[in-house]
Amino acid sequence: MVLHLFNISQFFFFFFFLSWSIPSNFQLAGEHIGSAAMNSSSWVDSLDLNASARSLQLETPKETNGSNLVVFGRKLSVKEETGALVEELNRVHEENAKLTQMLTAMCESYTALQSQLRDLMNKTNVEKELSPTRKRKSESGNNDNVVVGNSESSSTDEESIRKPREEIIKAKISRAYVRTDASDTSLVVKDGYQWRKYGQKVTRDNPSPRAYFKCSFAPSCPVKKKVQRSVDDQCVIVATYEGEHNHLPPSQMEATSGSSRLSSVSAGSAAPVKSSGPTITLDLTKSKSGDEEARNQSKPKIDSPEIKQYLVEHMASSLTKDPNFTAALAAAISGRMFSTKSIER
DNA sequence: CGGTTTTGACCCGCGC
DNA sequence: GCGCGGGTCAAAACCG
Numbered sequence A: 001m002v003l004h005l006f007n008i009s010q011f012f013f014f015f016f017f018l019s020w021s022i023p024s025n026f027q028l029a030g031e032h033i034g035s036a037a038m039n040s041s042s043w044v045d046s047l048d049l050n051a052s053a054r055s056l057q058l059e060t061p062k063e064t065n066g067s068n069l070v071v072f073g074r075k076l077s078v079k080e081e082t083g084a085l086v087e088e089l090n091r092v093h094e095e096n097a098k099l100t101q102m103l104t105a106m107c108e109s110y111t112a113l114q115s116q117l118r119d120l121m122n123k124t125n126v127e128k129e130l131s132p133t134r135k136r137k138s139e140s141g142n143n144d145n146v147v148v149g150n151s152e153s154s155s156t157d158e159e160s161i162r163k164p165r166e167e168i169i170k171a172k173i174s175r176a177y178v179r180t181d182a183s184d185t186s187l188v189v190k191d192g193y194q195w196r197k198y199g200q201k202v203t204r205d206n207p208s209p210r211a212y213f214k215c216s217f218a219p220s221c222p223v224k225k226k227v228q229r230s231v232d233d234q235c236v237i238v239a240t241y242e243g244e245h246n247h248l249p250p251s252q253m254e255a256t257s258g259s260s261r262l263s264s265v266s267a268g269s270a271a272p273v274k275s276s277g278p279t280i281t282l283d284l285t286k287s288k289s290g291d292e293e294a295r296n297q298s299k300p301k302i303d304s305p306e307i308k309q310y311l312v313e314h315m316a317s318s319l320t321k322d323p324n325f326t327a328a329l330a331a332a333i334s335g336r337m338f339s340t341k342s343i344e345r
Numbered sequence B: 001c002g003g004t005t006t007t008g009a010c011c012c013g014c015g016c
Numbered sequence C: 001g002c003g004c005g006g007g008t009c010a011a012a013a014c015c016g
Helices: A002-069 A074-130 A137-146 A150-154 A157-162 A164-170 A290-303 A305-321 A323-344
Strands: A173-179 A195-202 A209-215 A224-229 A236-242 A282-285
Touching: none
Parallel strands: none
Antiparallel strands: A173 A236, A173 A282, A195 A209, A209 A224, A224 A236
């Protein structure tokens, strides 16, 4: 019975710890989610789950001590327990702060590395894409964005009047390169969003067809994407995104189970068939301010109640999937029921 | 039955 | 003006 009391206190301690530690972590995730993309929630999960597991583990010796006191020592043990919990809480909080600090440093170095990589890829891409002859205006428009969107400011008034909408869209063009199996003919890039294919064309400069997609939330969401295999390397799919989503991904969980994924989600976890190697993904934002755009895309979203709601739900689902947690929860609840019954007597 | 994909037709800008 | 080529539309087919 006392053992169950300890369990229930662990249970509440766990939630207290969770509610204390989560906001700081989430805020941190919000600061860096632009660079870390969708991975941030996963480390938040693992961090908290590990911490909770550790806290449970650390308290197990007390159970044996408490069980010796049985009935008349209950009040005393609860007091001791409270003191120990406060102590433990302080310790865990300190540890959490340290971890947060480490994480911040890690995220900063990650961001720096990513920007370096982006610069490098932009350089090589500009060299590569400026060499072939450009016939179509739409493609040259993309290249204008490669040259850090100079055309937007330097373009003539006539042009801007003629195609104002296009200019706006061009300002938000980004590209993603996804490595897939060459035998995989489907032009599917799983990026967490749902797309509706509305056309396919064989272009002149590339034997492989180009597929045109609109966001499934269209017309409320104006985002489009073009997907085509690279001329140089048939294993590489080039996805060109136009515009910004004004909503959350329908299911970010689905995005992690695809054959080829955007962002740096671990490549080997759930891609049994199609991926021939590690998925190399580079978000080459071609607009004037690539980093700014990435931040703008992420920052307002992480602060929005939808994201918070999603993270809470994600957290809850992760917890319920954890057998240790469910076992502890069941034990705690049953323990609570038994203890209250015995107190009533 | 509703949503998605396919695919030929159409539109539009550009170069000649 | 005409042809070319990229982008889009929309009806039919397909699918769960």
